[in-house]
Amino acid sequence: MRFAIIKTIFFKEMLDTLRDKRTLIAMIGVPIVLYPALFIMIAQVALIQLEKIEETPSRVALLTEEMDFLRERIEAFPLIELQEGEDPEAQLLEGDLDAIVVVEGAIEQPLAAGETVHLEIRFDSTAAASNKAADRLVHAMVEHGEGLLAERLDAQGLPESFAVPLLIKRVNTAPPAKKTGSLLGSILPLMMVVMLGVGAFYPAVDLTAGEKERGTFETLLSTPTSKLEIVCGKFLTVFSLSMFTGFLNLASMIATLVFQLSQMAPDGEGPLDATLFEIPPQSIGAIVLVLIPLSFFISAIMMTVSLLARSFKEAQNYVTPFFLGITLPAGVVAIPGIDLSESARLIPIANASLLFRDLMMGTVAIDTIFTVFIATSIYALLALVLASWMFQREEVILSEEKGIPLTLRRASFEPLETPTPGLSLGLFGMVMLLLFYAGSYAQARDIASGLVITQYLLIAAPVLFVLWFARINLKSALQLTRPPWISLLGVAAMMPAWAVLAAQVGIWQENLMPAPESYLTAMQRIFEEMGEAQSVPMLLFILALSPGICEELAFRGAILSGLRDKLPSWATVLVVGVLFGLFHLSIYRFFPQALSGFLLTYLALRTRSIFPAMLAHISLNGILTQVERIPEPIMETITAPNFEQDGFHVGAVAAAAIMMTAGIGIVEWQARRHARRTP
Amino acid sequence: MVRAKHLKKTYHGPRGKNVEAVRDATFDIGKGEIFGLLGPNGAGKTTLLRMLGTIIAPTSGSCWIAGANAAENPDAVRRNIGFLSGNTKLYGRLTVREMLRYFGRLYEMDDTAIASRTEELSGLLGMEGFCDQRCETLSTGQTQRASIARVILHDPAVLILDEPTLGLDIMSSRTILEFIADARARGHSIIFSTHYMMEAERLCDRIGLIHNGSILALGPKEDLYAQTETDNLQDAFLALVHSEEATA
Numbered sequence: 031m032r033f034a035i036i037k038t039i040f041f042k043e044m045l046d047t048l049r050d051k052r053t054l055i056a057m058i059g060v061p062i063v064l065y066p067a068l069f070i071m072i073a074q075v076a077l078i079q080l081e082k083i084e085e086t087p088s089r090v091a092l093l094t095e096e097m098d099f100l101r102e103r104i105e106a107f108p109l110i111e112l113q114e115g116e117d118p119e120a121q122l123l124e125g126d127l128d129a130i131v132v133v134e135g136a137i138e139q140p141l142a143a144g145e146t147v148h149l150e151i152r153f154d155s156t157a158a159a160s161n162k163a164a165d166r167l168v169h170a171m172v173e174h175g176e177g178l179l180a181e182r183l184d185a186q187g188l189p190e191s192f193a194v195p196l197l198i199k200r201v202n203t204a205p206p207a208k209k210t211g212s213l214l215g216s217i218l219p220l221m222m223v224v225m226l227g228v229g230a231f232y233p234a235v236d237l238t239a240g241e242k243e244r245g246t247f248e249t250l251l252s253t254p255t256s257k258l259e260i261v262c263g264k265f266l267t268v269f270s271l272s273m274f275t276g277f278l279n280l281a282s283m284i285a286t287l288v289f290q291l292s293q294m295a296p297d298g299e300g301p302l303d304a305t306l307f308e309i310p311p312q313s314i315g316a317i318v319l320v321l322i323p324l325s326f327f328i329s330a331i332m333m334t335v336s337l338l339a340r341s342f343k344e345a346q347n348y349v350t351p352f353f354l355g356i357t358l359p360a361g362v363v364a365i366p367g368i369d370l371s372e373s374a375r376l377i378p379i380a381n382a383s384l385l386f387r388d389l390m391m392g393t394v395a396i397d398t399i400f401t402v403f404i405a406t407s408i409y410a411l412l413a414l415v416l417a418s419w420m421f422q423r424e425e426v427i428l429s430e431e432k433g434i435p436l437t438l439r440r441a442s443f444e445p446l447e448t449p450t451p452g453l454s455l456g457l458f459g460m461v462m463l464l465l466f467y468a469g470s471y472a473q474a475r476d477i478a479s480g481l482v483i484t485q486y487l488l489i490a491a492p493v494l495f496v497l498w499f500a501r502i503n504l505k506s507a508l509q510l511t512r513p514p515w516i517s518l519l520g521v522a523a524m525m526p527a528w529a530v531l532a533a534q535v536g537i538w539q540e541n542l543m544p545a546p547e548s549y550l551t552a553m554q555r556i557f558e559e560m561g562e563a564q565s566v567p568m569l570l571f572i573l574a575l576s577p578g579i580c581e582e583l584a585f586r587g588a589i590l591s592g593l594r595d596k597l598p599s600w601a602t603v604l605v606v607g608v609l610f611g612l613f614h615l616s617i618y619r620f621f622p623q624a625l626s627g628f629l630l631t632y633l634a635l636r637t638r639s640i641f642p643a644m645l646a647h648i649s650l651n652g653i654l655t656q657v658e659r660i661p662e663p664i665m666e667t668i669t670a671p672n673f674e675q676d677g678f679h680v681g682a683v684a685a686a687a688i689m690m691t692a693g694i695g696i697v698e699w700q701a702r703r704h705a706r707r708t709p
Numbered sequence: 710m711v712r713a714k715h716l717k718k719t720y721h722g723p724r725g726k727n728v729e730a731v732r733d734a735t736f737d738i739g740k741g742e743i744f745g746l747l748g749p750n751g752a753g754k755t756t757l758l759r760m761l762g763t764i765i766a767p768t769s770g771s772c773w774i775a776g777a778n779a780a781e782n783p784d785a786v787r788r789n790i791g792f793l794s795g796n797t798k799l800y801g802r803l804t805v806r807e808m809l810r811y812f813g814r815l816y817e818m819d820d821t822a823i824a825s826r827t828e829e830l831s832g833l834l835g836m837e838g839f840c841d842q843r844c845e846t847l848s849t850g851q852t853q854r855a856s857i858a859r860v861i862l863h864d865p866a867v868l869i870l871d872e873p874t875l876g877l878d879i880m881s882s883r884t885i886l887e888f889i890a891d892a893r894a895r896g897h898s899i900i901f902s903t904h905y906m907m908e909a910e911r912l913c914d915r916i917g918l919i920h921n922g923s924i925l926a927l928g929p930k931e932d933l934y935a936q937t938e939t940d941n942l943q944d945a946f947l948a949l950v951h952s953e954e955a956t957a
Binding site: 248256 | 720759762788791796801807816859
């Protein structure tokens with residue numbers, strides 16, 4: 031991968047795309063000219079209509095035996111024009127009348143006797159003028175009724191409060207920003223997703239199927255550029271244009287909408303002030319943060335889908351259903367009562383769209399943002415891996431035959447020593463997805479069996495299966511080689527020390543960013559329940575041995591071996607460690623787990639074997655599950671008086687650091703000795 | 710310069726049927742030699758040239774260009790070839806100059822070298838008049854000259870030309886054929902495919918006759934005539950196909 035080449039391809043594709051009139055119109059013309067024009071025009075017409083109705087008097091007919099008495103009372107109110115009708119009912123339906131007031135029986139006499147007179151206002155709800163007339167009449171009659179009530183009370187010598195034992199007032203305490211937020215929150219998230227899609231649509235189709243159709247793909251493939259570089263350059267173009275158009279559309283929509291809201295007055299609330307549309311800056315930050323992987327995801331999927339087509343038109347046919355498909359989950363925000371629940375956080379697109387809604391109303395916990403971000407990033411990664419995998423296949427790129435050209439048969443794969451980086455990341459994504467969906471479900475049913483199922487059936491087995499299916503040499507991919515015995519000694523020296531340091535980091539993290547109480551108690555309950563229900567060997571099997579084997583096979587085996595040769599050692603340690611941290615699905619466990627991930631990756635990398643990392647993982651988890659059994663006097667010597675706050679004694683931390691250094695020293699010494707011996 | 714050894718390409722056809730597009734192609738091309746690949750449509754010419762050009766990977770066998778193995782070091786191979794086929798069109802929305810700059814950068818040439826080479830080729834191929842026009846506005850002949858400029862921009866040792874005269878009028882064809890003869894004079898090795906027997910007869914130092922994915926015969930045209938007891942390529946080709954079918 032040469033960045034200069036990717037840059038060259040990126041700039042050329044940008045230039046090429048921006049010179050295409052179709053793309054320009056869809057990307058820039060529509061948002062800047064069409065939306066505002068359309069919206070404002072509709073709004074203006076509606077406004078003029080509204081004003082006209084406000085100013086026109088309502089034509090009302092009366093149906094009563096005491097015509098004069100009623101007329102006298104109604105005529106007093108403005109904008110009501112009484113008419114004589116031959117057949118008022120028919121006239122109302124035809125729109126020649128706006129409303130009819132019907133009173134059956136006498137009026138004057140029952141009123142004088144203190145009785146109730148029933149008044150019926152007939153109107154046509156489908157006609158705006160008729161609705162207005164009904165409103166005016168109700169308003170007038172209620173006012174008149176209040177006058178009559180006051181007279182009656184006066185006659186009885188009673189105070190006005192007599193008829194009002196309770197006076198009720200509704201007060202909406204939602205701050206104006208939240209009111210606006212909730213209104214926009216039900217529209218904007220859907221619009222954001224749609225706009226990202228609109229932005230990605232044309233470039234995705236043009237740069238893949240369009241290029242195939244124009245017959246320039248082969249020209250590009252005959253140059254000394256790798257397919258990965260080409261896919262990166264093209265993908266960056268689609269992604270940038272998607273982001274650019276997305277934001278342009280969004281800005282145009284918001285501007286139009288705010289203008290709109292300031293013109294129209296929703297019932298009884300007064301016009302919504304444009305300045306009230308204030309999303310807290312940290313929410314905007316979070317929205318942008320999630321928009322990036324979201325746009326990444328949509329761009330990569332659209333590119334993958336378009337790659338299957340041979341022409342621009344065919345690609346449009348493929349991508350359009352997908353485009354409609356993404357608006358569906360994004361549209362859930364408009365349904366009242368749908369919350370960003372734990373499982374909803376993992377549903378692609380719907381999670382981002384719900385998150386945006388909640389962020390606009392300013393009510394989101396940081397771990398929710400984190401989960402949505404990670405989930406979306408993983409989908410994005412998977413989609414990009416899929417796109418580049420697709421791009422590597424010559425029958426897709428040069429497709430001249432009809433239909434979807436996929437050769438997924440095992441026989442058509444080249445046998446490999448280690449996985450490709452794309453496959454490694456794909457495996458990571460797969461494990462994460464299985465963990466999200468199946469793992470959390472299994473663990474919620476029964477924590478002990480759920481954990482074992484997760485380790486063996488959702489982590490180890492799928493990874494081994496994919497490696498086998500892709501014809502990758504298991505021994506070298508998983509580093510199943512005999513480790514230098516001396517490095518095992520180093521690991522043995524390190525692990526108690528690492529347990530102390532990891533716990534210490536956990537306490538620092540807890541001080542810096544406290545986990546919510548509910549999270550801590552839930553975790554504690556799980557471990558207590560398990561501790562009570564399971565015997566010690568069983569507990570060690572579930573929490574130490576199984577993760578030590580299965581997680582290591584995935585992370586220090588398949589994932590590490592795919593990245594090892596493509597990245598410098600330090601970057602490999604960093605990437606695998608971070609992936610390992612993310613794998614624990616919680617921001618509160620991220621840092622300690624990532625640190626452990628760095629160490630385990632380092633061990634596997636330096637000893638060229640998976641077993642030291644397995645041993646380390648098993649012993650670390652083993653120590654942590656058996657903390658309770660460490661004799662009291664030992665714990666008292668090494669911990670600070672306030673363990674929850676300060677963790678371990680400075681001396682204990684220092685001693686642990688020295689032991690760690692010694693352990694690493696042994697591993698490092700062995701690795702260098704080995705390097706000297708093998709030229 | 711070019712060496713192909715037992716090249717074979719099998720496509721997975723529908724319903725598990727495999728199609729052998731190229732069966733077992735073995736040949737060498739020397740420096741400054743024009744090698745013609747002659748055969749009817751669907752004979753496997755394009756597939757064979759695509760394998761040499763690293764556009765597709767062979768099912769088995771291997772090939773080398775200027776000493777580099779196509780499977781092991783495709784980038785080195787691509788640096789040493791200029792590849793032209795009916796499917797290597799130009800970017801319509803770029804001007805000729807922009808297009809050449811783009812490809813130059815992909816070959817990791819620096820910008821001053823690209824600019825001076827563009828001037829040089831523009832003079833050589835008579836492109837001064839349309840260098841700053843977009844490729845989509847060019848006539849067929851102009852497009853062909855721009856394509857040649859693209860192919861020899863990085864001065865490759867080997868030119869792989871797949872049916873370069875297909876669908877061209879007489880004038881444009883002549884431009885191409887002159888260019889091929891010229892390139893040989895400057896020491897390039899050229900492999901080109903065609904189904905026009907005349908072109909092959911006139912230009913090629915050696916000719917490979919290909920049919921149904923197999924190279925039936927290979928050598929200077931005189932040898933082919935002698936081998937088949939004919940006096941032109943068309944008859945030679947038909948005689949070879951005939952004897953092939955008789956033995957099959």
